[in-house]
Amino acid sequence: MNGVVLVNKPPGPTSHDVVRRIRALAKGARVGHAGTLDPRAQGLLLILVGDATKQQREFMAGEKEYVAAIRLGATSSTDDAEGKITAMSNAQIPMTNAVRRTLQSFVGETAQVPPAYSAVKIGGTKAYEAARRGKPLTLKPRGVTIKEIELLEYRYPALKIRVACAAGTYIRALARDIGKKLGCGGYLSALTRSRSGNFLLKDAVPLSSLTSQNLAQHLLPSTAIPSTLNR
Missing domain, CATH: 3.30.2350.10 (Pseudouridine synthase)
Known part of the structure; x- marks a missing residue:
């Protein structure tokens, strides 16, 4: 399982809470994020899964x-x-x-x-x-x-x-x-x-909607990632 999940983080959980949630759904895959959102903040959080975690620095550098x-x-x-x-x-x-x-x-x-x-x-x-x-x-x-x-x-x-x-x-x-x-x-x-890079909040999925059954459907494939890093 590799790629990026665009998560609409609600106010409350930390960015690491979201990572832990996705890690549990991904069943052993490496999971990280590309830019912290404070607990009170909401909106777009890029969650990196599998090989996408190797590009964390590139994702974090996006506008x-x-x-x-x-x-x-x-x-x-x-x-x-x-x-x-x-x-x-x-x-x-x-x-x-x-x-x-x-x-x-x-x-x-x-x-x-x-x-x-x-x-x-x-x-x-x-x-x-x-x-x-x-x-x-x-x-x-x-x-x-x-x-x-x-x-x-x-x-x-x-x-x-x-x-x-x-x-x-x-x-x-x-x-x-x-x-x-x-x-x-x-x-x-x-x-x-x-927005983070060229990824938009309107395309993100609510954290509460993600399950182990539908996580793969919300993964952006690694082959589509490089062209979307910067606006």
Whole structure:
């Protein structure tokens, strides 16, 4: 059994939970994924089965696209709704034109500090492990590339955007930085991955629909994979 399964991950399970589920259905085949989705996030998760796991690095390098809901007027210790939320007092409500200008200022190559609660390692220690112990690591900015940002909806404090970005971009950090630049604070309240490379969420199968009997029907053959890695 070899190929890629496009899974529509619901909020709740971790990416590794999904891998374990597919591994049980695949009955012994090697299984991995091509890009973590946080537990609260939903949407497209590429599950690699059999020989496709050998191409994991190529799959992970594909451009990603997300729909992100951002809550303005507050900050979070984790840059999402999971953390300690602190309201920003006396924050001015940004006008729509200011929001548009701010969003476009992030398009292109930019420096981004990963979230304190992330899997980034320093000296073998993961940032989220250190943060949970109350000793957060000092994380250095990393270069990321934002291809597009589109304003979908805005009614303060709710902001919804579409983001196309290169691999390695933290949307939680982007939400934090947008709020900071607007002067009102912000954190990621919901996230949906809609594309990975040329694979689309609309073609994905709900995780709950997969069984050992139908898994093979949802495998994209390895011969069809190389042409779909990048948009």
